[in-house]
Amino acid sequence: MDTRLLQSLTRRRFLRNCGTGMGSIALASLLDERLLAAPTASSTAPALPPTHFAPKAKNIIYLFQSGGPSHLDLFDPKPELQKRNGQQVPEELVRNVRLAQISKNARLLASPYPFARHGNSGAWLSDLLPHLATIVDDVCFVQGFYSEAFNHDPATLFMNTGAQLAGRPAIGSWFSYGLGSVSKDLPAFVVLMTGAGQPLTNASWGSGFLPTSHQGVTLRSQGDPVLFVGNPPGMGNTRRRQSLDVIRDLNRVRHDILRDPEIETRINAYEMAYRMQTSVPEVMDISAESPKTHAAYATTPGRASFANNCLLARRLVERGVRFVQLYHRGWDHHGGPDGNLVFDLKKRCLETDQPAAALVKDLKERGLLDETLVLWGGEFGRTPMMQGALSPDQIGRDHHPHGYTVWMAGGGIKAGIVHGGTDDFGFHAVSKRVHVHDLHATILHLFGIDHLRLTYRFQGRDYRLTDIHGEVIKDILA
Numbered sequence: 029m030d031t032r033l034l035q036s037l038t039r040r041r042f043l044r045n046c047g048t049g050m051g052s053i054a055l056a057s058l059l060d061e062r063l064l065a066a067p068t069a070s071s072t073a074p075a076l077p078p079t080h081f082a083p084k085a086k087n088i089i090y091l092f093q094s095g096g097p098s099h100l101d102l103f104d105p106k107p108e109l110q111k112r113n114g115q116q117v118p119e120e121l122v123r124n125v126r127l128a129q130i131s132k133n134a135r136l137l138a139s140p141y142p143f144a145r146h147g148n149s150g151a152w153l154s155d156l157l158p159h160l161a162t163i164v165d166d167v168c169f170v171q172g173f174y175s176e177a178f179n180h181d182p183a184t185l186f187m188n189t190g191a192q193l194a195g196r197p198a199i200g201s202w203f204s205y206g207l208g209s210v211s212k213d214l215p216a217f218v219v220l221m222t223g224a225g226q227p228l229t230n231a232s233w234g235s236g237f238l239p240t241s242h243q244g245v246t247l248r249s250q251g252d253p254v255l256f257v258g259n260p261p262g263m264g265n266t267r268r269r270q271s272l273d274v275i276r277d278l279n280r281v282r283h284d285i286l287r288d289p290e291i292e293t294r295i296n297a298y299e300m301a302y303r304m305q306t307s308v309p310e311v312m313d314i315s316a317e318s319p320k321t322h323a324a325y326a327t328t329p330g331r332a333s334f335a336n337n338c339l340l341a342r343r344l345v346e347r348g349v350r351f352v353q354l355y356h357r358g359w360d361h362h363g364g365p366d367g368n369l370v371f372d373l374k375k376r377c378l379e380t381d382q383p384a385a386a387l388v389k390d391l392k393e394r395g396l397l398d399e400t401l402v403l404w405g406g407e408f409g410r411t412p413m414m415q416g417a418l419s420p421d422q423i424g425r426d427h428h429p430h431g432y433t434v435w436m437a438g439g440g441i442k443a444g445i446v447h448g449g450t451d452d453f454g455f456h457a458v459s460k461r462v463h464v465h466d467l468h469a470t471i472l473h474l475f476g477i478d479h480l481r482l483t484y485r486f487q488g489r490d491y492r493l494t495d496i497h498g499e500v501i502k503d504i505l506a
Contacts, residue, residue: 079476084505089342089352102156113137147165204235248332311343326383397437402438403435409433410432465494
């Protein structure tokens with residue numbers, strides 16, 4: 029055989045030369061799976077990619093408490109702080125540590141709240157969390173948790189994307205990319221937001237360099253759930269379908285010319301929006317829930333609240349949404365009228381404690397907790413030193429990433445344990461330390477994904493959620 033012919037039959041040349049045909053088949057399968065397979069009873073659900081190993085969880089609800097809840101006033105009592113309240117912080121504690129807004133001469137501050145042990149696990153909780161106290165034996169408290177960033181924007185990005193700079197995919201986008209969607213009529217990654225305070229940017233739920241079809245879709249819990257999805261005045265469903273068909277055909281022609289994957293994303297987005305016109309109003313209508321359920325969550329249909337969003341999260345995972353993220357703002361308690369440890373911390377706990385506990389109980393009663401991971405936490409904790417002044421409307425704490433608490437329940441997590449711990453002042457994570465990337469690696473593991481193998485090549489480099497490190501925390505796996 030001619031050696032020149034053999035040299036020309038490389039895989040790259042083969043794929044380039046036959047790319048038109050293969051690309052058309054791939055696009056056709058994205059647009060209409062009936063073209064390549066006979067419809068079956070299960071054709072309403074898309075085919076899901078295989079996982080690296082058997083998963084323990086199917087869905088995740090991430091209760092993100094934006095602003096930095098104080099672990100020292102909620103989860104992590106410190107007798108040493110009580111003993112040394114008002115004294116200057118020990119020099120060795122803050123050596124080589126950067127602080128956000130207070131000096132290294134700040135005074136230690138004991139928690140103004142009493143703590144008690146609860147459940148068979150004996151987990152400590154302050155009296156601000158009476159409802160969480162009823163489910164501690166279903167919860168894993170990670171008290172040796174730590175991050176790297178001490179300002180809100182980079183810390184929020186770090187918790188949600190594994191990087192402190194904008195441009196990386198959110199964890200929910202990685203889930204959508206790696207696991208796909210269980211539902212044809214709802215997005216794989218949904219975001220709900222309540223509260224006021226520290227502003228949030230959509231980089232925390234954006235798709236970064238992944239295809240934009242994987243970005244989080246923000247649903248509003250008051251008014252139209254999704255802006256601009258409904259038909260404009262004078263356009264019925266038939267006319268809407270006809271107009272989308274024309275736009276789809278034009279996009280297909282453009283795709284045949286440019287081969288731009290974003291055109292495929294645009295086609296899919298139009299189709300998803302059309303299907304969401306029916307599916308989203310139904311799932312967002314919580315009025316049909318029983319009076320018992322509304323009382324358990326403390327919900328009020330028709331208003332935006334964390335309680336309503338917790339109930340919506342349960343309804344969304346029931347309908348196949350893979351990743352539901354609830355942002356609740358207002359936890360940035362530096363002291364003063366804009367946020368303090370007395371009035372404002374109590375308000376946040378009143379808004380979130382009962383709904384979060386009710387969500388775990390509700391999932392458990394419905395047989396969904398084993399396959400649904402619930403994660404609660406903020407971008408960092410608060411310092412053991414005081415910020416502000418010693419008065420109820422002035423007392424506060426500064427940002428603190430070096431050691432704080434997150435908790436998890438369900439989804440393959442060991443229940444009723446406290447993992448790790450901080451030092452006597454609640455400053456540094458010292459026992460069984462868990463880094464942000466370790467948390468991400470563990471979450472992916474619960475869903476059957478090896479975090480080292482979930483990668484995406486961008487600008488010549490293979491990226492992953494856990495960047496260049498991260499270990500699965502096996503001690504907290506059921």
